[in-house]
Amino acid sequence: MYLATARTPGGETPVVVDEKRGLAPAADVLPGAPATVLEVIERIAEPDFVAAVRSAPDSVFAPVGETAFAAPYTRPRKIWGIGLNYVEHASDLTEAVPDEPASFMKGDHTIIAPGEPIPLPAQSERVTAEAELGLVIGRECRQAADEDALDHVWGVCTVLDQTAEDILARNPRFLTRSKNFPGFFAFGPAIVPMSEALAGAGSIDELTVATLINGADHRVNTVAHMRYSPAFLVGFHSRVMPLFPGDIISTGTPGAVHIRPGDVAGCRIPGVGELANPVVQGS
Numbered sequence: 684m685y686l687a688t689a690r691t692p693g694g695e696t697p698v699v700v701d702e703k704r705g706l707a708p709a710a711d712v713l714p715g716a717p718a719t720v721l722e723v724i725e726r727i728a729e730p731d732f733v734a735a736v737r738s739a740p741d742s743v744f745a746p747v748g749e750t751a752f753a754a755p756y757t758r759p760r761k762i763w764g765i766g767l768n769y770v771e772h773a774s775d776l777t778e779a780v781p782d783e784p785a786s787f788m789k790g791d792h793t794i795i796a797p798g799e800p801i802p803l804p805a806q807s808e809r810v811t812a813e814a815e816l817g818l819v820i821g822r823e824c825r826q827a828a829d830e831d832a833l834d835h836v837w838g839v840c841t842v843l844d845q846t847a848e849d850i851l852a853r854n855p856r857f858l859t860r861s862k863n864f865p866g867f868f869a870f871g872p873a874i875v876p877m878s879e880a881l882a883g884a885g886s887i888d889e890l891t892v893a894t895l896i897n898g899a900d901h902r903v904n905t906v907a908h909m910r911y912s913p914a915f916l917v918g919f920h921s922r923v924m925p926l927f928p929g930d931i932i933s934t935g936t937p938g939a940v941h942i943r944p945g946d947v948a949g950c951r952i953p954g955v956g957e958l959a960n961p962v963v964q965g966s
Contacts, residue, residue, distance in 0.1 A: 684736050685873035685956070686838065688720050690751040697723055699736050700873070704744040711743040712736055720874065721756040725928040729821055729837045729876045752872035754796040755840070761930040762789040762868060763920055764815075764844055766858075768909050768935025780910045784919055787858050789844075793868035797958050801948060802965030804864045807847035812962075813936035814894035814950030816906060817842040817870050818913055821877075824926040832917035833887070835926065838876045841950040841958040842933045843869040845942075866965075870931065873956040883954035887913055894938050895949030895959070902938025909935060 689698045689706065697709035697720045709723060710716040713735050717723045723732065766785040795801065803810050821837025845867035850857050884890050888907035893900050906913065916932055926932075942948050942962045949959040 684733065684879055685875045686720055686723060686732070686755070687872045687874065688753045688755050690753050695753050698750075699739075700747060701736060701744060704741055706745055706747045706750060707739060707743040712739040719756060721758065721929045724819065724821055724837050724874075729878060733876050733878060752797055754794050754869070755871040755874050756929060757794050758791055759929045759931050760927045762791065762793075763787075763930070763932045764789055764862060765911070765916060765933065765935040768911055769904050769937050770908060770910055771904060771937070784911050784916060786920065787862055789862055789868055792865055793863055795866045795869045795960065797869060797872045797960065799866070799869070799960060800963040801843070801845060801866045801869070801942065801960050802864075802963055803942070803944065804847060804965050807849055807861075807864075809847070809849040810942055811846050811848050811939035812894070812896075812942045812948035812960075813844045813846065813939045814892055814958075815842040815844050815933045815936050816890060816892050816913070816952060816955070818917060818932040818934060819874055820917075820926045820930040820932075821928055823928065824917065824921040827918045827921040829914050829918035832914045832921065833877065835917060835921070836877050836913070837928070838874040839880050839887075839890075839952075839955055840870050840874045841952050841956050842931075843948055843950050843958055843960055844933050844936065846939065848939075848941075864965075868933075869958060869960045871956075871958065875955050880954060890952055890954065892937050893951040894936060894940050895951055896940045896942070897947050898949065901940045902936075904937030906934075908937075
């Protein structure tokens with residue numbers, strides 16, 4: 684099961700999807716009639732969400748059909764990105780894995796929905812797309828021990844994180860600029876509750892992340908091969924600043940792919956979902 688935002692004639696609305704029964708408006712399933720996905724995450728604990736969906740009557744569900752999905756939400760308080768977190772990806776770039784997480788922040792203006800175009804900025808001649816596992820914080824987290832950190836994660840999602848590599852190559856201090864052009868962060872459509880993701884994979888370490896280009900695998904790796912585990916990343920960053928419900932930690936890519944106009948970049952994580960965005964030349 685998962686949580687998403689559907690585009691309907693009446694506007695965007697939060698929905699729950701049960702793979703066997705279909706799609707239902709969140710207001711028909713969850714207490715308090717939440718109006719947005721972010722409200723669901725802020726107000727309803729992940730175990731309570733799962734229990735509510737499982738106990739909902741079949742009558743509230745309808746086929747998913749051709750439902751179009753938006754980004755799950757567009758105003759997280761923070762997006763943390765992690766660089767060089769897979770050892771093999773760092774070796775691709777002839778860089779050493781850093782002794783501490785190489786993290787950066789992105790603005791919410793970078794968010795686009797699944798299927799929306801990634802516009803290549805005129806300032807860059809080499810943009811890459813990077814498939815990543817996203818962690819969605821579910822309850823406020825501050826000074827968390829690593830062993831307890833995943834208790835603060837509501838769910839997981841697919842992410843495409845873009846980088847203007849030629850700008851970054853000029854000077855590592857240009858990282859923030861290289862990461863923050865509009866359209867440089869796609870995520871969703873599904874946010875899969877953590878317990879559901881773990882039930883399917885057995886362990887978060889067993890999740891497989893693939894960067895796709897035009898439907899084909901470009902680079903694939905498992906979370907177990909990260910230098911810094913998801914639990915460590917949550918704990919580490921909670922010791923820097925508070926993490927709030929809806930904050931996203933994008934945990935690093937198994938490999939970046941150079942994208943050009945006409946390409947379709949993608950992220951696939953079995954048991955979590957698949958994300959695809961076409962590439963266009965920006966103005």
